[in-house]
Amino acid sequence: MSLMAEAPLHRRIYAALEGRILSGELRPGDRLPSEHELCADYACARMTANRALSELAGRGLVVRRRRAGTFVAAPRAQSAVLAIPDLEAEVKARGQAYGYRLLSRQVRPPMAGDAAEQALADGGQLLALDCLHSADGRPLAHERRRIALAAAPAAEAADFASMAPGGWLLRSQPWSGAEHRITAIEADAALADHLGIARGAACLAVERRTWRTDEAGRETGVTHVWQVFPGAAYDLVARFTPGRAEGRHG
Amino acid sequence: MSLMAEAPLHRRIYAALEGRILSGELRPGDRLPSEHELCADYACARMTANRALSELAGRGLVVRRRRAGTFVAAPRAQSAVLAIPDLEAEVKARGQAYGYRLLSRQVRPPMAGDAAEQALADGGQLLALDCLHSADGRPLAHERRRIALAAAPAAEAADFASMAPGGWLLRSQPWSGAEHRITAIEADAALADHLGIARGAACLAVERRTWRTDEAGRETGVTHVWQVFPGAAYDLVARFTPGRAEGRHG
DNA sequence: GAGTGGTCTAGACCACTTG
DNA sequence: AAGTGGTCTAGACCACTCA
Numbered sequence: 001m002s003l004m005a006e007a008p009l010h011r012r013i014y015a016a017l018e019g020r021i022l023s024g025e026l027r028p029g030d031r032l033p034s035e036h037e038l039c040a041d042y043a044c045a046r047m048t049a050n051r052a053l054s055e056l057a058g059r060g061l062v063v064r065r066r067r068a069g070t071f072v073a074a075p076r077a078q079s080a081v082l083a084i085p086d087l088e089a090e091v092k093a094r095g096q097a098y099g100y101r102l103l104s105r106q107v108r109p110p111m112a113g114d115a116a117e118q119a120l121a122d123g124g125q126l127l128a129l130d131c132l133h134s135a136d137g138r139p140l141a142h143e144r145r146r147i148a149l150a151a152a153p154a155a156e157a158a159d160f161a162s163m164a165p166g167g168w169l170l171r172s173q174p175w176s177g178a179e180h181r182i183t184a185i186e187a188d189a190a191l192a193d194h195l196g197i198a199r200g201a202a203c204l205a206v207e208r209r210t211w212r213t214d215e216a217g218r219e220t221g222v223t224h225v226w227q228v229f230p231g232a233a234y235d236l237v238a239r240f241t242p243g244r245a246e247g248r249h250g
Numbered sequence: 251m252s253l254m255a256e257a258p259l260h261r262r263i264y265a266a267l268e269g270r271i272l273s274g275e276l277r278p279g280d281r282l283p284s285e286h287e288l289c290a291d292y293a294c295a296r297m298t299a300n301r302a303l304s305e306l307a308g309r310g311l312v313v314r315r316r317r318a319g320t321f322v323a324a325p326r327a328q329s330a331v332l333a334i335p336d337l338e339a340e341v342k343a344r345g346q347a348y349g350y351r352l353l354s355r356q357v358r359p360p361m362a363g364d365a366a367e368q369a370l371a372d373g374g375q376l377l378a379l380d381c382l383h384s385a386d387g388r389p390l391a392h393e394r395r396r397i398a399l400a401a402a403p404a405a406e407a408a409d410f411a412s413m414a415p416g417g418w419l420l421r422s423q424p425w426s427g428a429e430h431r432i433t434a435i436e437a438d439a440a441l442a443d444h445l446g447i448a449r450g451a452a453c454l455a456v457e458r459r460t461w462r463t464d465e466a467g468r469e470t471g472v473t474h475v476w477q478v479f480p481g482a483a484y485d486l487v488a489r490f491t492p493g494r495a496e497g498r499h500g
Numbered sequence: 501g502a503g504t505g506g507t508c509t510a511g512a513c514c515a516c517t518t519g
Numbered sequence: 520a521a522g523t524g525g526t527c528t529a530g531a532c533c534a535c536t537c538a
Contacts, residue, residue, distance in 0.1 A: 065505080204454075234433070
């Protein structure tokens, strides 16, 4: 029935096995055909069958064990690909006018009581920015940004009065890992004022920590940001598939 | 210096190239060595170099174009792997006592005004559940669950008075895709009562839609759930790496 | 001990695309 | 037209581990 007969053989094998797993015909713990059996079934070389099975394993749908065989992976994990967009690109992609305003800028050492700043700067200087993003003139997010100047010295000369730090960092600073924390908070007086909402209104807060790993495997903090969105104005959307998360960005 | 000399060759090639990208030595748009050049550099067969480059492409770090070559991918996308755990497993993993209570259960057709229910049931019957999850006796989440009985007929006989529907569905119902929507809301009177918080308090709301794709590529809705967490009691954490998202679930 | 997956080789043909 | 990646073959040796 399918018009996909032109697909590469390794992909057809992959798709056939994936279909049997996703449909429930093969259940967690069930054994898949061995590479040898697939070679016979599809009249192909072992590398071709291997590639299909390896890709299933890479996506977490199956587990491969020497001597034992290939098995459908455990109860499918709940992991999702969450798109956390660059705000400027996101707003423009929706056809709205993007606005940006720098509220404050300081170069200073980390504050004594702030563990996050201490961890980021590790004794060095910090660039501390507060700024506001808007879409079609309506406040979209308040951003509290900290950049470790030891890791990104060029940030000190960058013109963050006219350019949001997120996009600049993304374009110019390599990074190797990051962590998000998403939570709901109530707007305090300052946030309510900046975002034009009632004090106590529910907001979505996204905290992001970004680091770089050097050759020796040591992690160096690059930036730390808290973005707060009015709850009514912003959703985060995540798509996911069984097993290891998979998705396109863009 | 590294003690990783025992790693497979394709992985060493992969790691070397990944390091040059993540360190910033190779910048977006830069060209990587061709497969032929890597063969010469590492004294290996072309398939081995191909595997390293293919894996980089699979993770979104590079883009490969015939005749042109392999290039560092565009400005690294902001996509993260978000772990959205099965609540029971998550609570128990934290060493807390998990509690579950069914608040209401109905088998009925979709409600006239509810587009989400219409889309899920498509004329068929619906199992509508409201329930409450708790950790160490404190309310953790209110769950409003809808299950399409056409897609999961076994749900009608399942004992959701003593067992949360999420885990049962995950274990017994195959699925092929899902979508999350995360937002901040203020607790209404009923939510405040169930969760033991003040009316108007900020809450994290996670809406999840899960579907199954059949052989013909048609999507059939399986379940739709809204989970609401007290903002102060729950965070979602996402980890990510440049390019295509990658992560472990567990 | 036998069968599995993990890796690798040294070729091959093809499609595509770009210089 | 030439060089690139995409795919595939028909072998090979090894490590592991389960029966």
